[in-house]
Amino acid sequence: MGVFKRTRVTKDGVSNQYWYIRYRVNGKDKYESVGRIPLVTKTQARALLEDRRRQVRLGQFDMIKTKIPTLMEFSGEYLAYVRNVVQKRSWSRDELSLKHLNGFFGDRRLSEITPKDIDDYKESRLASVAPATVNRELEVLRHSFNLADRWGKFFGKNPVSRAGMLPLNNQVERILTCKEEEQLLEVSPSHLGDIIICALNTGMRKGEVLSLRWDNIDLENGVITLQASNTKSKRTRKIPTNSTLRTTLLKLRLKTSGSEYVFLSSDDKPYTRQDSLNRVFIGALNHAGIKGLRFHDLRHTFATRAVESGCSIVALSKVLGHADIKTTMRYAHPDNSINDLVENVANFGKDGYQSGYQKNQA
Secondary structure, three states, rough: EEEEEEEEEOOOOOOOEEEEEEEEEEEEEEEEEEEEEEOOOOOHHHHHHHHHHHHHHHHOOHHOOOOOHHHHHHHHHHHHHHHHHHOOHHHHHHHHHHHHHHHHOOOOOOOOOOOOHHHHHHHHHHOOHHHHHHHHHHHHHHHHHHHHOOOOOOOOOOOHHOOOOOOOOOOOOOOOOOOOHHHHHHHHOOHHHOOOHHHHOOOOOOHHOOOOOOHHOOOOOEEEEHHHHOOOOOOEEEEEEOHHHHHHHHHHHHOOOOOOOEEEOOOOOOOHHHHHHHHHHHHHHHOOOOOOOOOOOHHHHHHHHHHHHHOOOOHHHHHHHHOOOOHHHOOOOHHHHHHHEEEEEEEHOOOOOHHHHHHHHO
16 A cells, blocks of 8 residues: 555654655655654645655656655755745844754654644743744744745644744834933944934834945935845835934935945944844943833834824835735824823813713713
């Protein structure tokens, strides 16, 4: 029979059943493990068997991968793909995530990682990192399984998708007050202050700000054009500049005339990594006595201020570069707007109109 079960015993003495397939190549039997039961169904094993037989008929046996890789073995292929093909700007962060994942899962093959293993990983990592960090690492693992499935190196249901992510409350953002902005700019070195001004007046992400080049800026027409290769959504984005930012850019144009990059470090060198700014930014926050603020919160501050100033959600969505306007809707009712709304309800009818209850109270 072409599809059959086989029992395998782990180092801990645990017995698990796996689907195997058997097919012939050049008169010899070939055996291939498909995956653990019930993560892989018999129907999926049969489908793979038919695919293998088709490859043999077409003379494509050299393309057949008869061994499902371990996560550690596949990590190199995944990183090469996201770095060179997808050109993911944060691939180094994926590399760090895989370091933690490989440390936990060891030499287990992709077909041997179960939803229970994913839950165990969550529990283990939560002892030292925040839920958001765990989810970020699991996103990398989920993408790895999807890519392996696409390349024929994994069969079955994605265990990360089955286990799910940790619940997060992503609606709470830290907004920088005007007074805090003054304090922060006062203690920041000039190269950091210019970056903060840009983030607060454009809503650009840290990576977008640090990679900004002079050929992206039209000073005459007051427009910044972010190329698709430098944006998270992989779409070109145009951002108008206001008077505050234009003043800063004109000053920097004179100062950095020999560089293609707008923002330079204290050593007058371009930023090669996003985390290169962390030390000086955290130092400025501590000096200013500002707590609980991340650089990304400058983007939230820009969006909140824009809505408070009467900006439309559609316009804000275009400036922020959100692929879905639902993402921008989180700013539709910032805290001050909610307070104003409640106060307006309290004042309703006080100008020449009183409700029956108010008349009775009078």
